[in-house]
Amino acid sequence: MSPSSKPRSEKPSDLSRIVALVSGIVIAVLVGYLTLEAFRDGSPAVIALEIAAGEGWSEGESAYVPVDVRNSGGRTAAEIEVETRFETPDSEPVVKRTVIDFLAGGERRRFYAVGPVGTRPSARVIGFQEP
Amino acid sequence: MTPGKPRNAGGNGDLDPILRACAGALLGALPLLYTMEMWWYARIVSEPILLGMMAVAGGVVVLSILFGGFRRGRVTHLGIDTLICFGIGIAASAVTLVVVGRIHPGVVPLSAAARMVALEAIPCAIGAALAMTQFRPRDGDTKNIDRRIDRLSQDRQKVLATLVGAVFFAFNVAPTDELRMMTIEAEPEHFPLIVLFSLAVSYIIVFEADFAERPKGYTTGALGRPMTETMVTYLLSLGISYAFLVGFGHVSPETPIPAQIAATVMMGYVTTIGGSAGRVLVAG
Numbered sequence: 001m002s003p004s005s006k007p008r009s010e011k012p013s014d015l016s017r018i019v020a021l022v023s024g025i026v027i028a029v030l031v032g033y034l035t036l037e038a039f040r041d042g043s044p045a046v047i048a049l050e051i052a053a054g055e056g057w058s059e060g061e062s063a064y065v066p067v068d069v070r071n072s073g074g075r076t077a078a079e080i081e082v083e084t085r086f087e088t089p090d091s092e093p094v095v096k097r098t099v100i101d102f103l104a105g106g107e108r109r110r111f112y113a114v115g116p117v118g119t120r121p122s123a124r125v126i127g128f129q130e131p
Numbered sequence: 132m133t134p135g136k137p138r139n140a141g142g143n144g145d146l147d148p149i150l151r152a153c154a155g156a157l158l159g160a161l162p163l164l165y166t167m168e169m170w171w172y173a174r175i176v177s178e179p180i181l182l183g184m185m186a187v188a189g190g191v192v193v194l195s196i197l198f199g200g201f202r203r204g205r206v207t208h209l210g211i212d213t214l215i216c217f218g219i220g221i222a223a224s225a226v227t228l229v230v231v232g233r234i235h236p237g238v239v240p241l242s243a244a245a246r247m248v249a250l251e252a253i254p255c256a257i258g259a260a261l262a263m264t265q266f267r268p269r270d271g272d273t274k275n276i277d278r279r280i281d282r283l284s285q286d287r288q289k290v291l292a293t294l295v296g297a298v299f300f301a302f303n304v305a306p307t308d309e310l311r312m313m314t315i316e317a318e319p320e321h322f323p324l325i326v327l328f329s330l331a332v333s334y335i336i337v338f339e340a341d342f343a344e345r346p347k348g349y350t351t352g353a354l355g356r357p358m359t360e361t362m363v364t365y366l367l368s369l370g371i372s373y374a375f376l377v378g379f380g381h382v383s384p385e386t387p388i389p390a391q392i393a394a395t396v397m398m399g400y401v402t403t404i405g406g407s408a409g410r411v412l413v414a415g
Contacts, residue, residue, distance in 0.1 A: 012211050013145040020211040023218020030221060030252075031182065033245050038178035076174045076243075104174040106240030131175040 045077035045105065045130065049123045056112075063117045068110050071103040078102050081126035086115030094119075097126065152216055152259035156223035159258020159299070164227045164251055168306040172379060173247040181249055184378060187298070188253040192216050194295050195260035198288075198412070216263060220256025224248045254302045261299070265412060286352040289410055293364040296409020297371040297402035304401045305375040314394045322396050329368075329396075329403040334361045336407035360410075365399070368406045372398035 012020075048070045056065040067084060071077050080103055086094040094115045103109060113121045163169050173181075196212050225248045228234040234244045283291070304310055317325075336342070338357045354360040373395045376382045382391045 012208055015149065016145045016211055016215065019149055019218065020214040023214040023221075026218050026221050027214065030245060030249055031185070034178045034182055034249060037242055037245070038182070078175070102171050102174050104240060104243035107174075107243055108238050 040074070042105070043074035045071050045075045045103070045128065046073035047077060047080055047103070047125045047128060048072050049082065049125065051113075051121060051123055052110075053120055058117045061117055062114050063119065065113045065115070065121050066110050067098075067113050067121070067123050068108055069100055069103065070108040071105055074105040076102060076104045076131060077128040078131040080128040082111075082123055083126050084113035084115070084121045084123045086113070086119045086121045088116055088119055102131070148263050149215065149219070152219045152263040153223060155262020156219050156255035156259040157227070159261065160220075160223070160251065160254035161227075162303060163254050163306065164224065164231070166306055168308060169250060170233055170247055172306050173250045174243050175380075176246065176250065178246075180378060181246060184253060185249060188256055189213070189217065191295055191298050192256050192260040194291050195257060196264055198264065198292060198295065212260075212263065216259040217252070217256045219259045220252040220254075221248060223255045223259070224251035227251075254299070257295075257299050257302070261412075284352055285348055286354045289354050289360060289364065290367065292409040292412065293367050293406035294371065294409070296405040296407065296412070297368045298375075298405070300405025300408070301371055301375040301398065301402050304398060305379045305381070310394070310398060311381055314390070314397045317393070317397065322393055325396050325400050329400045330361055330365055332400075333365060333403045333407045334358075336404065337361070337410050340411075342411040364406050364410070365403055368402035369395050369399045371406075372402045375402075 050068040050070070052066040052068055056063060058064065063086075065084075067082065069080060069082060071080075078101065080100040082098045082100070084096050084098070088094065096113060096115075098111050098113075100109050100111070113123070115121055157164075193209065193213055196209060196216070225234070228244075228247055228251065233239070234247060239247075334357065337360070350356070354363055373382075373391070376391075376394050376398060382394055386394075
């Protein structure tokens, strides 16, 4: 915090000018995009489930079935609870619950439901929060 | 270790300070780039709040450069360095999030990715600014550095340094759930102790630890007395803490007043140390 001697004035180098120019463009694009998003009407979160049985596999007596959870709405959903149910002919159905922390509008997350080989799960959304 | 290459100020076209800013962006913000609460918060924060945070961060970057001295001796070039720091902050944030897989095209939508990059760019930009200005080579030519902040009174310098340091440190704690947990689980008698300990640590860092030689006139002005400076800057740090708690959704006007105070005091310990570090850096 001591007084400094008068500094010499220099022109910025070409590199500094170029980096500053590119930075300015990047900042403008990011801020512009966020501003546009702010004026976009955010529709409520809509959670859709898709069972990608063709991409699953089995190991021993367990079947691993991918389940894609997508928020096709605009707003973010939190604590999305999904129930998967494997119906078995001879015993009680195998029911699992999975919680996904956050899904922004348009975001997709995949989890794997594990059940008996030879069965195909059904899936439903139990509920979610709007943070 | 081999001797470093001879430095030629400006001879490499300013590559060194730009690379230093890149390193500072990562060194300063890497913990936050790896913090899941930051990714979650980016998904739920509204755009106006995010843009407001970026604007505040822009101010902090300008202050950091003013404190440390921009490189060219003309205040008009402050804008160039500010743009560079923020641009590097955005680039460091985006590249890291893509490389570590937090931004995955086709899985994470553009809007969420943009908000994550913008939020993480804030600490990156502040880190870049501090690195560009504070961590110069020790044998570098400092005559060409314009510390415009020196023209301000000691009181104003102390206030601004406290704000910069407190904001930088607050960013490292405010997004985390640990803060909420610590506040809830602490016993009531802990909070007066936190206040006393915050004040003591602040005093020790600035006045006893001998980090930097204090310049002439440091003891002038309304904040000239060490105890006054310690108390006033502590209140400032509490103000920054409260703003961050509101900004990151930890407290709202509906939160009971005792809980608001408790969270502010808990976070105030961090921002007080940050503010003290800021004042030590400026004094240096």
